Amino acid sequence: MFADYSAEAKMIDGKISVLNVLSDADGWTEPAKVWLASNAPNSEIFVLGLHMMFWEFPDRFNAALDEFLKEEK
Numbered sequence: 115m116f117a118d119y120s121a122e123a124k125m126i127d128g129k130i131s132v133l134n135v136l137s138d139a140d141g142w143t144e145p146a147k148v149w150l151a152s153n154a155p156n157s158e159i160f161v162l163g164l165h166m167m168f169w170e171f172p173d174r175f176n177a178a179l180d181e182f183l184k185e186e187k
Contacts (some may be wrong), residue, residue: 124152132157133182
């Protein structure tokens with residue numbers, strides 16, 4: 115929120131795999147998706163929970179992470 119990492123996101127986009135886990139609360143999901151589409155279109159997006167999603171939804175979080183990692187082999 116206080117720094118602009120657009121240049122860095124564009125620089126690594128498509129060069130390394132990135133999984134963005136977004137919060138589905140407080141109206142931040144859609145702006146984040148728009149930003150990612152513009153700055154890191156090759157990254158993956160997974161929407162889940164509020165804060166500490168790995169704690170609130172461990173099975174869903176781990177399944178998403180496992181799927182992402184499988185694709186990276």
